[in-house]
Amino acid sequence: MTQIDSAEFPALAEIAASIASRVGHTIREMRAQGVEIANTKSSLADVVTAADGEAERLITAALRKARPNDGILGEEGASVEGSTGITWVVDPIDGTVNYLYDLPGYAVSIAATVEDGAAGTMSDGRRAVAGAVYVPTLDELFEASEGGGARLNGRTLRLQESPELALSLIATGFGYTAERRAEQAEILRHVLPQVRDIRRLGAAAADLCNLAAGRIDAYYERGLQPWDYAAGVLIARESGATILGRDENTLPGEALLIAGPRTLATDLRKAIHLA
Template sequence: MNDNYLKVARLAAAAGAKILLSYQGRFSVREKAPRDLVTEADVAAQQAIQKILLSNFPDHGFVGEEEGHDQVSAEMLADPNHPPIWIVDPLDGTVNYVHQLQSFAVSIAMYHAGELQVGIVHDPVTREIFWAQRGGGAFLNDIPIRCSTTDRLEQALLACSFSAGTQHDSSELSRFAAALDEAQSVRRLGSAALNLCYVASGRLDGYWATCVKPWDVAAGALIVSEAQGEILSLSGEKFDTWDPRFVATATKSLNDQLRRCLA
């Protein structure tokens, strides 16, 4: 793996984080969909990130929250000779950001030859930078991180994500109630990227989601894997970057228990 990929990704994430901080409290908000907010800040951050990535790697693909996802085909993803594809969420945790809750992040991943290869999640407020390269371990800033050793659901602190406009009779709420009944506790923190990083660093023991997009979780999924965690589809199959309905946990045993609980 080219170490320059990681270096440039970190520069791009830092540029995006700087823009998000500069916009705090002075941006306008519009509705992208009911209860789904988009700001001038995330558009500006994505433009800055895209410029840095593609000026360094002009032949690479780019998939961002605001554009590019309709240009990715199954054939492209399966072709080992296709150039790498960057998967970017310039502002994961938009609702938190809009309401000045200080839990949001920039997420950048690189996908190549059927696998995630690089992942960066940059928290602008805490200045925590979670990162990983395939086969190289996971890090918080430059300190190696590992998942917890929790292997019993009743001892696990979990997080989950709901879709915008979740209805009272939805399967998402049914899963939440089931997990709340069996786990130590469950949180809904508002940033999928940070949830995964918190699993990787042992702050959370598990996280599941059925309503997120690839750009929300691609970087964090690699970071969990490289921190020796377990991330699988709800049915126990390999995590699919492009269809991310998954359970991420500290240990395999915990993953098995949580998936049974959510079934």
């Protein structure tokens, strides 16, 4: 297993931030010219736009130029084997339905990940060590490196004390298949009476960054894929958030991902399990 020098992490974060910002500006310009549905994924409601493919192509080309020997895994099919131990996990447009409807909550997410089983590893067997999320409509650039903290447009982010569960604003997301939505609705029906309120913004990466920025108190979702959470989890974790899975024996990821201050995250997990 290739060992990665942690001294590289800040430079990797700079690469992610630069590319995410550039591509973010491009997809916003493309959106202003109109949007074209290119395909669907898990259901007819789960769309892929032409901009998704173009954004992933631009990100892949930029990463190959900056780091030619690294691997790449992209939501829209990019797959490059690497030899350095680093794999870039890319979501070219997180929140594609928001993009389709010209709603502001979409983002470009890029993370450098390693596979070594250390603390912070997710259920896909990798952990992000550097990454960036750029929200074009707000011109907000979130970035972080492992051990180096998280920042929003250069300002350090640090999670504040959270309220108790009953006074907490919780974000979540829904899948696109009828079966998954029915399951998520049942969980929501049980959790909603126990919290201040729920927000469903439509982009996991942006939700995790909003947690880091103190705009929500905690976040949970089932069914996430690595590109949905790789950079966002790192940014949340580096701001001080605890990341939990379904139970103590399950790593965070597709089965369940909860993020928030430790006590609140633990209480939220208990509430979800009661559903």
